[in-house]
Amino acid sequence: MAELIINRDKLTQLLHEIAGGETEVFAPVLKEEATYITKISQDTPIHYDFFISVNSVKEAIFPRYEPILKYKIDQEGVKLEDIPPMKPIVLFGGHPCDAASLMVMEKLFGWDYNDHFYQDRRNKTIVITLACNEFDKDCFCTSLGYSPHGEVGSDIVLESISKEAWKAKAVTDRGKEFIEKHNTYFAASDKPDASFKTIGDKDIPVGFDKDAVKPWIKENFESEEWQKLTSKCWSCAACTYVCPTCHCFDITDDASMWSGLRTKNWDACTMPIFTLHASQHNPREAYYQRYRQRIAHKYSYYVDLFKVISCTGCGRCSRVCGAGMNILEILTRISSLAKKGGK
Amino acid sequence: MEEKWEPTIIAFVCNWCTYAGADLAGTSRFKYAPNVRIIKTPCTGRIDPMFILSALERGADGVIVSGCHPNDCHYNEGNFNARRKYIMFRALLTQLGVDLDRVTFAWCSASEGIKFAGLVTEVTDRIRKMGPYTEFKQLNQDAR
Amino acid sequence: MKEIIEKAKELLSQGTVDLVIGYEQCGDKQCRPLFVQKPEEADKLVFNEFCVHNLATYLTRPEVKQTKRVAIVAKGCDIRAIVNLIIENQSTREHVYIIGMNCPGVVSGKAPNPTKPHTKCQTCKVRTPQMSDVTLGPTPPESIPMDKTITHPDVEELKKKTREEKWAFWREQLSKCIRCYACRQACPMCYCNRCIVDLNTPQWIDTRSNLRGNLDWNIVRAYHLSGRCIDCGECERVCPANIPLMLLNRTLQEEVKEKFDFESGYDLEACPPLTVFEKDDHENFIR
Numbered sequence: 001m002a003e004l005i006i007n008r009d010k011l012t013q014l015l016h017e018i019a020g021g022e023t024e025v026f027a028p029v030l031k032e033e034a035t036y037i038t039k040i041s042q043d044t045p046i047h048y049d050f051f052i053s054v055n056s057v058k059e060a061i062f063p064r065y066e067p068i069l070k071y072k073i074d075q076e077g078v079k080l081e082d083i084p085p086m087k088p089i090v091l092f093g094g095h096p097c098d099a100a101s102l103m104v105m106e107k108l109f110g111w112d113y114n115d116h117f118y119q120d121r122r123n124k125t126i127v128i129t130l131a132c133n134e135f136d137k138d139c140f141c142t143s144l145g146y147s148p149h150g151e152v153g154s155d156i157v158l159e160s161i162s163k164e165a166w167k168a169k170a171v172t173d174r175g176k177e178f179i180e181k182h183n184t185y186f187a188a189s190d191k192p193d194a195s196f197k198t199i200g201d202k203d204i205p206v207g208f209d210k211d212a213v214k215p216w217i218k219e220n221f222e223s224e225e226w227q228k229l230t231s232k233c234w235s236c237a238a239c240t241y242v243c244p245t246c247h248c249f250d251i252t253d254d255a256s257m258w259s260g261l262r263t264k265n266w267d268a269c270t271m272p273i274f275t276l277h278a279s280q281h282n283p284r285e286a287y288y289q290r291y292r293q294r295i296a297h298k299y300s301y302y303v304d305l306f307k308v309i310s311c312t313g314c315g316r317c318s319r320v321c322g323a324g325m326n327i328l329e330i331l332t333r334i335s336s337l338a339k340k341g342g343k
Numbered sequence: 344m345e346e347k348w349e350p351t352i353i354a355f356v357c358n359w360c361t362y363a364g365a366d367l368a369g370t371s372r373f374k375y376a377p378n379v380r381i382i383k384t385p386c387t388g389r390i391d392p393m394f395i396l397s398a399l400e401r402g403a404d405g406v407i408v409s410g411c412h413p414n415d416c417h418y419n420e421g422n423f424n425a426r427r428k429y430i431m432f433r434a435l436l437t438q439l440g441v442d443l444d445r446v447t448f449a450w451c452s453a454s455e456g457i458k459f460a461g462l463v464t465e466v467t468d469r470i471r472k473m474g475p476y477t478e479f480k481q482l483n484q485d486a487r
Numbered sequence: 488m489k490e491i492i493e494k495a496k497e498l499l500s501q502g503t504v505d506l507v508i509g510y511e512q513c514g515d516k517q518c519r520p521l522f523v524q525k526p527e528e529a530d531k532l533v534f535n536e537f538c539v540h541n542l543a544t545y546l547t548r549p550e551v552k553q554t555k556r557v558a559i560v561a562k563g564c565d566i567r568a569i570v571n572l573i574i575e576n577q578s579t580r581e582h583v584y585i586i587g588m589n590c591p592g593v594v595s596g597k598a599p600n601p602t603k604p605h606t607k608c609q610t611c612k613v614r615t616p617q618m619s620d621v622t623l624g625p626t627p628p629e630s631i632p633m634d635k636t637i638t639h640p641d642v643e644e645l646k647k648k649t650r651e652e653k654w655a656f657w658r659e660q661l662s663k664c665i666r667c668y669a670c671r672q673a674c675p676m677c678y679c680n681r682c683i684v685d686l687n688t689p690q691w692i693d694t695r696s697n698l699r700g701n702l703d704w705n706i707v708r709a710y711h712l713s714g715r716c717i718d719c720g721e722c723e724r725v726c727p728a729n730i731p732l733m734l735l736n737r738t739l740q741e742e743v744k745e746k747f748d749f750e751s752g753y754d755l756e757a758c759p760p761l762t763v764f765e766k767d768d769h770e771n772f773i774r
Contacts, residue, residue, distance in 0.1 A: 031663065032729040034597070054727055055665075064665060065695040137514060176516060231522045236672035238727045241665050252694060254487070261487055265695050271668065273685045286550065322725025323540070323672050324519020392710055393683075393691050396703055413766060423764035427747075428767060431713040431761065434742035438645060438735060440653030449774040462774065476727060478654060482699040 004179060004186040006158070007165040008048055010300050011092075014185045016042050026060040028053055028093035037093045047189035049319075051134045054317060056244035057094040058101065062266075064241075068117060068251070069262035086117070089125040094244075097128045097141045099153035107306040108247055117264065120328030126178050128152035130166075132197045138315030140328045142204045146312055147342045148202070196233050207328050208335035210299075210309060216338035217300040221292075223343050229330050230291035232323045237268030239317035239325070240294065245310045248274075269293045295330065350404040350470040352379040354463070355390045357410035359417040360452045367456030375460035376467035379407070385409065388421030392432040395446060399479040405445045405470035407462065412450040422450070444469070445476055488534045490623045491560060493530040494586060498558050504584050508545050509560035510538040516594075516601055520545070534560065535623065539593040539605065541719040543568035547577050547678035558584040562593070563613025563630075567717035567752025568675035570618065574759065575715075577678055587619025589627045595724065606733070607720050610637045617753065633753070635745060639737045646738075657702070663728035664701040666694070670722035670732055671708065676715050683707055709735040714743045714760040717752040 006014075019025040020042040027046045028035045035050035037057055070081040083261035102122065109118035132148035141148060151157050155175035158166035168186060171174040179186060220226075240246040250267035252262060267274060270291060275284045284290050311327075316324040337343070356362045362383045368375060384390055387410030398406050408429070416422045429448055436443055447466050451459050470476075496640050511521035518537040521526040523529045543565050558729040561569060565584060572578040592608035594601040612635070614627035631637070645653065668684070671677045684692045684704055692707060693700030708722075709732075716736040723733045743749050746769055747760040 034729055036663075036728075066699065069600055228522075232520045234672040236669035236725070237667040238669040238725065241667045242727055250694070254693070259487070266665075268667070276685075287548070320727045322669055322721070324513050324517070326513065367564060392705070393707065396706065397691070400699060400703075408656070414771075420764065423766065423768070424761075426768050426770055426773065427761055427764050429772075430746055431739060432710060433772060435710055435713070435735065435739060438642075438653065438738040439657050439702075439706065440648075440650045442650060447774070448772055482697075482702065485695045486693060486695070486699040 003189055004026070004168045005161065005165055005189045006024045006168050006186050009188075010185045011166075012046050014182055014240070015040070015046060015090065018043075019044075021193060023088045023090055023277055024060075025090045026092065028058070037091075038229050049071060051136065052095060052316070052319075053093060054316070055242050056101065056314065057091055057098040057127075058105065058244050058247075060091045060116055060250075061125060061246060061330055062105065062262065065263050065265040065309065066117060067261055068264050070260070072259045077117045079242070086120040086124055089121060090128065091125050092128040092130075094127065094129050095132050096129055096148060096150035096152065096154070096157070097146060097312040098244050099127050099316070100141075100146050100150060101153070102127065102310045104245045104302075104306075104308055104310055104312065105247050107308065109304075111305070126155045126174060127153060128156045131157055131159045131198070133160050135199055135204050136315070136319075138318040138326065138328060140207050140311065140315060140331075141313035143207045143328075143331070144210050144309055144311060144313045147201045148199050148204060160196060160198055189218060189335070199204065208332045209339070210335075212335045212338040213299045213331055214303050216334050217296050217302040220337075220343050225333070225343065227286075227288045227336065230288040230325065233270070233287050233321075233325050234323050235270055235272055236285050236292055236322075237266075237271050238320045238322070240268035240270055241325075242264060242316040242320050244312060244314060244316070245248070246294075269297065291325070297335075299331070346353040348475060349354045350467060350475070351402055352376070352405045352407060352463070352467055353398040353403040354358050354381045354407040355384055355387075355394055355398075356381055356407075356451075357386050357389075357417075357422075358383055359386070359476075360411035360415060361449075361459060363453035364451045364455045364459040367437060367453065368460040369456075371456050373456055373460040375463040378467045378470075386416065386418055386421035387425035388416075389419065390425065392428065395432075399445070399476060400483045402475045402480060404473075404484070405447070405466055407447045407449065407466055409449040409451045409459075409462070412452055415452060419420050442473075442476065442478070444473065453487065488532070488623070491534055491586065491588075492529050494621060494623065495523055495558065496526040498584065499523065499526045500530065504558040505556070506541045506551065506554045507558040507560070507586075507740060508551075509543075509586070510534060510540070512537075520774055526589045532560070534588050536591070536593050537601065538562070539595065539601075539724065540586075541565045541568055541673075541675050541721045541734070543675040544574060544673060544721070545581065546572055546675070547702070547751075548583070552578075552582075553745060554582075555682055556582055556584055558586055560586045560588060561616065561619070562588050562590040563616045563715065564607060564611065564719055565675075566613065566618055567615050568719060570755055571676060571715060571717060571759075572678075572747060574757065580755070585616070585619040585621075587588065587590075587616025587622040589616070589624035590614055591627045597724075605720065606639070606641075607718050610639070610718075612753075619667045631725060638741060641731070642734060642737045642741060645734055653676050658698065658726060659723045660730050661701040661705055663726055663730055664696060666696040666701065666704065669725040673721040673725040674712070675719065676717070677708070683711075703733065705730075705732070712736055713739040714747070715751055716740060716751065 027040045030047035037053045109115040151171045155172045157169045161167050168228045248267045250265045276282045278317050298310040410422050498504045507523040509532045510518045512533050513519045593605050593606035596603050614630040660752050692703045751759045
């Protein structure tokens with residue numbers, strides 16, 4: 001069967017055309033020498049020559065903040081106002097680790113309470129993933145059983161066949177529909193450019209044994225190793241906010257005499273205020289306790305609940321950390337301790 | 344009938360001088376623009392720059408900050424400290440592109456009822472000519 | 488670097504200090520902070536042009552404050568932060584053993600490709616540490632004289648813009664802020680137990696990362712650092728959104744220098760300008 005090919009110009013045209021309509025398009029954009037996946041308009045230049053975006057694709061589906069309740073008060077009483085319905089989304093520019101993260105996060109937002117804000121957006125989203133051509137020392141998707149060419153969570157995967165063009169592969173029916181609907185942008189080709197070098201699963205070394213991490217965390221919650229591993233952390237939320245699977249949020253009310261707005265905001269377990277009680281007691285007072293929570297949630301508690309690790313190995317937290325915390329290194333250490341039976 | 348736009352001015356004043364000055368203006372029957380909303384604070388030293396930002400965000404078109412003249416502070420040095428704070432705050436706002444013509448600082452003592460009335464009227468007239476301060480109001484609208 | 492390792496080992500084994508905070512290499516062009524508690528762990532210590540972090544930020548941590556004495560590897564610019572912490576009673580000179588490093592300058596830009604020389608190094612007055620218990624490293628190039636007034640080209644350029652242009656510029660920049668507070672956490676001078684943004688009765692600053700909240704937050708942070716910022720540039724370096732935060736801080740540094748003839752972090756006896764006043768302070772803006 002002939003393969004479907006799309007090149008940069010055509011893809012840009014396609015995304016810009018969609019962005020002109022009712023659909024929101026998220027795509028990589030260059031801002032001050034770094035690439036971010038953000039909402040674009042019809043004329044935003046799309047940046048293709050990037051390795052991995054600083055932020056993750058979660059911003060499209062789980063925005064930094066969103067209204068969940070609006071009301072006005074007048075003489076007749078309290079009146080609820082409508083929250084506009086979610087618009088369909090085309091989410092382009094994530095890598096397989098990003099796409100996989102959507103499958104991880106979905107479980108939480110559809111668990112004890114069906115978070116329809118998340119689910120509505122997710123159900124209306126077409127995920128177009130760029131298979132990886134590069135990796136760096138912070139990448140570790142293979143350690144978690146994912147692949148730089150993985151299809152988990154994507155609707156369409158684009159694999160580079162040259163610097164300027166991709167082979168499009170529909171993974172889901174919705175992906176197929178999308179390609180059929182926009183078939184004028186895709187071309188058929190029988191001979192892919194074999195000379196183009198990309199990376200395979202074997203290029204990214206498996207750094208640690210993912211199944212060994214959880215039992216070690218369970219048994220060594222009070223281990224002194226935690227302090228050694230995380231003493232550098234200065235407790236900001238950069239890692240959690242760029243993480244594709246960190247999903248904690250806070251609900252705040254902003255009310256005046258005659259109107260009010262309730263919003264769902266990002267929040268982060270790494271910040272000191274996250275667990276601060278009204279009494280001023282803080283059960284996670286020390287810096288290491290907070291970073292321990294981040295690791296333990298991803299590799300132990302989340303696994304207990306949903307049978308999946310809440311981490312896809314993108315390495316964004318390591319890249320963004322100003323203090324040089326490296327999650328791969330920490331997990332490698334935990335895994336090797338577990339092998340040795342150390343504490 | 345179309346309603347004519349009138350500026351909203353918030354005045355942060357200290358309890359001991361300017362508030363008393365405003366009171367004097369009232370008891371002496373000096374007229375001043377009704378656009379001003381006076382907020383009494385203990386001292387100019389208590390007027391955190393956040394107050395000014397909050398006022399602009401919540402719909403003020405202009406802000407007046409006023410307190411005791413130097414050497415007259417009820418707490419001896421509150422207004423001296425405030426003065427240094429505003430020097431820095433003004434530099435910051437200038438670099439951010441906030442319209443400093445909208446924020447007026449003044450010293451106005453308890454006996455200066457006339458000065459207070461004149462100040463309010465003058466600021467109101469000036470802001471009326473400048474029109475509504477939409478930049479900050481827009482921030483608030485976008486946030487709601 | 489051998490001499491740092493030796494010094495750290497000596498300090499730890501003699502019991503002079505029970506913690507050494509220094510740098511270790513973590514990649515070709517990247518260093519990161521390292522906590523050394525035992526002499527045998529000191530072998531990882533390094534110092535080179537990638538040691539850009541300001542380690543003084545760790546001094547205000549409870550667990551570091553609880554140590555008997557702490558040694559810190561510090562460049563001249565980092566010592567400015569230590570000076571300020573001592574002035575503000577967050578640390579004492581006796582508690583901190585300063586391993587001062589002669590510093591030819593560090594890089595800026597993000598790993599893995601940090602290339603440019605750091606802006607702060609181009610105006611450095613303290614390549615030789617001004618206050619240290621021991622000074623290590625080869626003699627650096629000459630520093631800019633202490634009495635020289637520094638202006639920053641990027642600040643001057645922004646000052647030349649019209650008000651509307653500045654507003655548009657900051658709207659664009661600050662809308663990128665995700666409110667991760669990396670700037671606050673990395674900053675050695677941001678040590679409040681409870682930051683104003685974490686207070687909610689009343690809630691002065693919107694915690695959502697909308698433009699109103701972002702603007703308020705960044706104004707308040709810059710303002711609270713006025714007369715205290717020591718130009719280490721850590722906030723800007725760690726910002727995941729690449730917001731040029733130092734433009735604001737440097738504006739205020741220049742203002743402090745101009746109006747109060749003060750530069751923070753050079754003098755242990757100095758009073759920060761916003762804690763004192765002169766009766767004849769500049770006041771032609773007040774009616």
